Amino acid sequence: MEEALYGPRGFYRRPEGPAGHFRTSVHASALFAGAVAELLCRVDAALGEPPELAFVDMAAGRGELVSRVLHVLPEEVAARVRAYAVERAGRPADLDHRIEWRSEPPAGISGLLFANEWLDNVPLEIVEADADGTVRLVLVREDGEESLDSAPLGQELRLWLDAWWPLPAEPGLRAEVGLDRDEAWAAAVRTLERGLAVAVDYSHARGARPPFGTLTGFRDGRETAPVPDGSCDITAHVALDACAATPGARVVPQRTALRALGVTGGRPPLTLASQDPAAYVRALTHAGEAAELTARGGLGDFGWLMEPVGLTDPVPVRLTDLLVDVADHEEQ
Structure with a gap:
C-alpha cells in the first residue's frame, strides 16, 4: 500500500x-x-x-x-x-x-x-479470521492476489485489535488495524x-x-x-x-x-428572488452546496x-x- x-x-x-x-x-x-x-x-x-x-x-x-x-x-x-x-x-x-x-x-x-x-x-494492515477463526494478516501481491499469513499475529497488532476492533472468531471476518x-x-x-x-x-x-x-x-x-x-x-x-x-x-x-x-x-427567502434575482440565485447555489457538505x-x-x-x-x-x-x- x-x-x-x-x-x-x-x-x-x-x-x-x-x-x-x-x-x-x-x-x-x-x-x-x-x-x-x-x-x-x-x-x-x-x-x-x-x-x-x-x-x-x-x-x-x-x-x-x-x-x-x-x-x-x-x-x-x-x-x-x-x-x-x-x-x-x-x-x-x-x-x-x-x-x-x-x-x-x-x-x-x-x-x-x-x-x-x-x-x-x-497505509495499514488488514487481518482476517481463517477457517479455524484464527486472526491472520492478509498478504497482497502487486496484482491484487491475496493470501493469509501463516505466522501468528504480532503482539502490537493483537493489542490494538483487542482495544479497538475485537474480531469474532468467525471465518472471513476482517478488521483494518x-x-x-x-x-x-x-x-x-x-x-x-x-x-x-x-x-x-x-x-x-x-x-x-x-x-x-x-x-x-x-x-x-x-x-x-x-x-x-x-x-x-x-x-x-x-x-x-x-x-x-x-x-x-x-x-x-x-x-x-x-x-x-x-x-x-437553508433556502434563501423567496422575497429575495423579486428584490435581487442574482443574489437569490447565488444564495440558492450556496444553500445547495452547503446541503451537500452537511448531508x-x-x-x-x-x-x-x-x-x-x-x-x-x-x-x-x-x-x-x-x-x-x-x-x-x-x-x-
Missing part, C-alpha cells in the same frame, strides 16, 4: 493529482474552505492573535484547500499567516508563492493543523506547540465496525478493486476514536462542525477529530462550540 500510493510510480505521484479521480469536500464547494478559514480565525483569537499564525494543510493534494483559505481570510489575519502544504508529490508550478511546500509538517508551530482525507490513505494511523496522527499533533489539530475523514466507531472492512480503490471517479499497482487510490475508513484516545480530543460529524462554523443548507449519508457523515493543544479553558470566540457534546449540538 505504501509503495502503491507514494512510491516512484505511486498513485499520489501522478500528474493529474487526486482531484483527477475523486471529489472531496474541498472540491465540492468553496464554502468548505470558508469554514476552515473561519476555524483558523477562531484559533487565532484563542491564541491571542500571535505575530505569526501557522496553517498546515496535511495531504494537500495540489494545494487547493490552502490556496482557497488564504484567498478568503480577512486581510489582517492573512498578513500574519504562514501557510504550509504537506504533500509527497512535487510542488505545483502555479502555487501561491506564500505557501511553503513540504514533505513533512513543520515542528514547533502555533496555529491550525488541518488534515482533510489524509488518514484514510495512511489502525495502529500506524494512530501513530501518524499523534506525530502530527506533536508538531503543534499551541493550537488545534483537525483530521477529517470517513470513519466508524468501536461499537459499529464494518464486519468485512472498508478497503477499496478509486480511479477516474469510480470505485474499483484496490489493486496495489499504483493505478488507483487505495483507501479505508478511519477508526477516528482510536486516534482520539487522548484527553481533550473529540470526534463530531462534519455536519455538526460545519454548522458551528456557519455553513447551513446525512454523504459528506456530512465525515468525522472531524479535533484535538486542542495548549489552549486554556474557556477558549474565546466560540471555538469550544466545536467541542460540545454531539447530541446536544444536533438537538440545536
